[in-house]
Amino acid sequence: MEQKRAEVIEKIKKAKRIVVKVGSLLLAGEGTGIFNELANEVNSLRRSGKEIVIVSSGSIAMGMKKIGSKDHPTTIPERQAAAALGQTALMAGYENAFANFDIDVAQVLLTNDDLADRRRFLNAKNTLCMLISHGVVPVINENDTVAVDEIKFGDNDNLAARTAQLIEADLCVLMSADVDGFYNKDPKKYDDAERVSFIEDIDDFDLDTESTDTNLYGTGGVASKISSARIAAHSGAITIALKGGGKDFITSIFSGQIDGTVIAPKEDRLTSKKHWIAYSSTPNGKVTVDEGGKSALVEGNKSLLPSGVADVEGNFEAGEVIHCLDKKGFEFARGMVNYSSKELEVIKGLKSVEIEGKLGYKVSDEVIHRDNLVVL
């Protein structure tokens, strides 16, 4: 464990592409101090060859400040209006502070829907990589104006982890004013709660996640940070959850002084495409897989063949991502399907050699190829 931790700390020091998530409360205070500190630190990190992408909350907080409201907006239109009003102030804060160092910032607003569509996902990736290669610092936020529940990331911790996956970042820093890491139990309830400084395998991390506390402005909390760390870990990025603010609060990370929780990346990182299938896509249908098919997928690392498909549900086209359920209705895998639901109705249960005879053509032997399939 100690050795693994030391290895991860070394990787942090060498991390090149870094996503920094800045929480609302950090930005909601008076003045421009935090923006200036961020600009100063990003400037020195860039001088040492690092590429920084900021995921910034704070539009709702800024919007409330603009209209002098202290009451948290509760309805969706109120939140959306506050976000629209505050987003310009938020960007002005970044733009002015970064201009002192001759650094351009670019606003990128995303919804979950954007990343669920493979083509838009790739477009967003290209845009961000282009900005980075031109030395611009992208400042990403959720497009709150259009994001209703079904297409919401949930919170900016999740958005940060998904951004880390999108741009294949080495490190994802989740910085907030009130969560200084993960504890073995809820520190607000238990005096003897201890902070966990290093998590080797986030999938095995068993934590009392009843604490979903959040603050007045943001939506994140401990549980959301844990699930975000899981997403980042599976894409091969290290996550650090810590309290932000103060002098050198980002740069100190790279000297190995980390006052928070470090989460190691998974060794068997998913390929970018598989990660997209597992975490970003919105599955649009289901197949029920029989026992033999399930064990071929889970234990044999094989593809899903028509013979393993017992049932088809929903209306989907070839190329879409679907859920794979077992006979008990438990989703055990997800994958990009080679046949539409209509075609699958015809070929389910058949051997691959029988496909052509039934359909009059054959797209492929597999219903889902193992390269496009993720066991959950």
Ligand code: GLU
């Ligand atoms: N997008 C929201 C905002 O800019 C914040 C969401 C979050 O912090 O999770 O205010």
